[in-house]
Amino acid sequence: MAPSTPREPPIDRLIDAALAATSGACMVLDEGLRVRFATASAAALLGCAVPRGVSAPALLCGDKPKRPVAEALAAGEPVHALVPRPGGDDEHLVRIRSVPLGTGKKPLGWLLTLQDAGAIGSDRTVEFHGMWTRDAGMKHVFTVVQKIARSDATVLVRGETGTGKELVAQAIHRLSDRKDGPLRVINCAALPANLLESELFGHLKGAFTGAVRDTPGHVQLADHGTLFLDEVAELPLELQAKLLRMLETRTVIPVGGRDPIAVDVRVVSATHRALRQEVEAGRFRADLMYRLRVIPVFLPPLRARPGDIEVLTQRFVDELNARGKRRVDHVAPAALAALEHHDWPGNVRELRNTLEYAFAIGEGPELVAGDLPPELVEPGLDAEPMLAAAEVRPTPASDAAPEARRISAALARTAGNRDQAAKLLGLSRVTLWRRMRQHGLV
Ligand SMILES: Nc1ncnc2c1ncn2[C@@H]1O[C@H](COP(=O)(O)OP(=O)(O)O)[C@@H](O)[C@H]1O
Ligand SMILES: [Mg+2]
Numbered sequence: 001m002a003p004s005t006p007r008e009p010p011i012d013r014l015i016d017a018a019l020a021a022t023s024g025a026c027m028v029l030d031e032g033l034r035v036r037f038a039t040a041s042a043a044a045l046l047g048c049a050v051p052r053g054v055s056a057p058a059l060l061c062g063d064k065p066k067r068p069v070a071e072a073l074a075a076g077e078p079v080h081a082l083v084p085r086p087g088g089d090d091e092h093l094v095r096i097r098s099v100p101l102g103t104g105k106k107p108l109g110w111l112l113t114l115q116d117a118g119a120i121g122s123d124r125t126v127e128f129h130g131m132w133t134r135d136a137g138m139k140h141v142f143t144v145v146q147k148i149a150r151s152d153a154t155v156l157v158r159g160e161t162g163t164g165k166e167l168v169a170q171a172i173h174r175l176s177d178r179k180d181g182p183l184r185v186i187n188c189a190a191l192p193a194n195l196l197e198s199e200l201f202g203h204l205k206g207a208f209t210g211a212v213r214d215t216p217g218h219v220q221l222a223d224h225g226t227l228f229l230d231e232v233a234e235l236p237l238e239l240q241a242k243l244l245r246m247l248e249t250r251t252v253i254p255v256g257g258r259d260p261i262a263v264d265v266r267v268v269s270a271t272h273r274a275l276r277q278e279v280e281a282g283r284f285r286a287d288l289m290y291r292l293r294v295i296p297v298f299l300p301p302l303r304a305r306p307g308d309i310e311v312l313t314q315r316f317v318d319e320l321n322a323r324g325k326r327r328v329d330h331v332a333p334a335a336l337a338a339l340e341h342h343d344w345p346g347n348v349r350e351l352r353n354t355l356e357y358a359f360a361i362g363e364g365p366e367l368v369a370g371d372l373p374p375e376l377v378e379p380g381l382d383a384e385p386m387l388a389a390a391e392v393r394p395t396p397a398s399d400a401a402p403e404a405r406r407i408s409a410a411l412a413r414t415a416g417n418r419d420q421a422a423k424l425l426g427l428s429r430v431t432l433w434r435r436m437r438q439h440g441l442v
Contacts, residue, residue: 016040025114029056031107033073045094045114047087056112060086060096069096071150072175076100076107082117082126082142093117093139095126125311129171131164132315135305141168141297148295149175154247156232156292157270159299162349165270166230168297172268173226181225184218188239189231197239198255201246207256219252222265232269232292233278237285244288267292302344302351309340312348316355317367326359328367335369338376353426360424361409374406404439407432411441 016039019026025041027050038050050059057070060083069081079098084091095115102108118124120143125134128142148155149172157165166185173183191199198207202217219227229235235243246252247267251260269292278284302308313336317328335358344350354373362371369377406425414420422432436442 012037023111023113025116027056027112027114028101029110029112031109033057033110035059036109042114045085045116047085056110062086069146073098073110079112080129081146082128082139084143091120093120093126093143123307129167129174131167131171132308132311133305134307134311135300137298137300138305138308141299144295144297145171146175148172150177152266154266154292154294155268155297156275156295157268157297157299158272158274159270160272160301160345160347162344162347163299163301164348165299166228168299169226169228169268169270173228176226176266178225178266182222183226183228184222185228185230186218187230189234193236193239196236197242200239201242201252201254202257203255204257207254211256214254217252217254219246219263219265220261223263225265227265227267229267229269231271233271233273233275233284237283240285240288244285244291247288247291302347306340309344309351310336312351313339313355316352317359320355320359326363327365328359329365330367332366332368335367335372338369338372342376357424360413374403403435404441407436407439407441 015037019028019037020039020041024039025045026039027035027042028037030036033056035050035052035054035056037052043050046059048059057073061070069079069083072079072081078100079096081096082093083096085094095117097113099111099113100107101111116124117126117139120139121136123134125132126139126142128145131138131142133139133142145168155169155172157168159165169185170183173179186196186199188196194208198211198215198217200217200219202215202220203211205211205213229243242253246263249260250264251262253260275284275289275293279286279289302312313331317331321327339351339354346353354376355367357373358367358371362368407421410421410424411418414424418432419429422429425432427435433442
């Protein structure tokens with residue numbers, strides 16, 4: 001037996017310590033996506049052994065038929081994904097990011113960093129393509145979106161306004177094989193039927209007065225890409241028939257034309273309505289509903305995911321801090337309570353606008369309840385008063401009507417610039433002017 005001699009620490013242990021210090025749990029892959037090195041913490045996080053030479057896609061995604069992460073890795077694309085923990089049940093998620101190694105065009109290999117994203121049901125915060133959440137329902141949506149993105153299946157996203165339907169459509173597009181193609185967005189509620197038809201399907205020269213040249217519609221412009229039909233329940237019945245025809249034949253006929261034009265589009269649609277009810281009310285075709293809703297995705301309203309208000313508040317405060325106009329280090333408990341108490345009919349969009357308002361209205365490193373729009377904090381406007389009095393900053397005209405006060409504050413903030421004040425308040429210039437007159441502020 002060889003006598004035990006004092007040895008230098010094995011190089012592996014040094015590398016492990018260095019990688020763990022700089023990147024946490026991670027794996028180094030060669031160009032063939034085989035694991036050349038994995039930190040001990042990576043194995044612990046994945047809950048399984050990570051033998052040298054094992055294929056990373058197989059390790060992370062097994063041989064499941066839909067392996068979006070594996071496919072992205074194999075295609076040499078940057079990965080930013082949540083996958084179920086290989087050594088656990090499907091409920092525990094690991095976050096994976098990939099960094100190409102080397103400076104050449106073709107990477108030498110990849111560094112995969114791994115993070116514990118917690119159980120779907122845990123309240124750990126995750127981010128997915130610009131969407132932040134700690135809500136189990138939202139995390140579930142992310143895993144579904146990842147699974148279905150690379151297929152061509154038609155997706156219907158349902159959720160109230162401001163819940164992130166468009167972000168989901170963007171994520172699907174970006175994760176799909178069509179990502180280098182166009183993503184065309186059309187809001188079916190924004191236009192009257194005749195205009196909408198030509199916007200969607202295009203028109204030929206002379207089809208109507210003003211049609212001076214052949215013009216492709218959104219469907220054609222989305223060729224080899226994704227067409228996002230927002231507020232699809234508002235599509236008039238006659239256009240529903242045309243959309244159905246398009247989905248069935250994969251062709252469009254422009255207004256004024258006769259010959260079908262072949263298109264290759266993936267359709268993602270969204271609505272704030274229950275399509276089934278629209279069908280029952282005779283406003284929506286059942287056959288079209290089934291076509292659109294091959295994969296339904298439901299986004300819960302913000303008030304149904306209360307933990308997210310704090311998460312998103314912090315997120316938006318960070319974003320607004322980065323703009324550099326004001327730095328908020330702390331959101332006062334009463335302000336957070338007021339935010340959590342509100343029922344957010346405009347969901348995440350409304351929360352973002354509210355924080356933008358509070359940023360502009362208030363001053364200093366603490367965001368206090370008095371910075372929030374009156375309807376969130378005025379006892380008269382909201383059911384339950386919840387303010388610590390000390391947190392409400394006195395304003396010069398604190399007995400004026402809340403709206404007048406809001407307008408004055410916005411004008412003070414913008415040094416009297418009405419354009420900017422209108423923007424801040426989410427009003428048109430004309431409306432601002434009219435309200436200023438009503439309140440005797442002119
Ligand atoms: N989970 C989220 N995390 C961060 N921002 C979000 C989230 N959900 C929505 N947003 C933001 O809220 C706004 C509204 O989102 P959007 O996708 O347009 O909603 P919808 O299409 O349902 O009306 C956008 O500014 C979007 O970036
Ligand atoms: Mg929208």
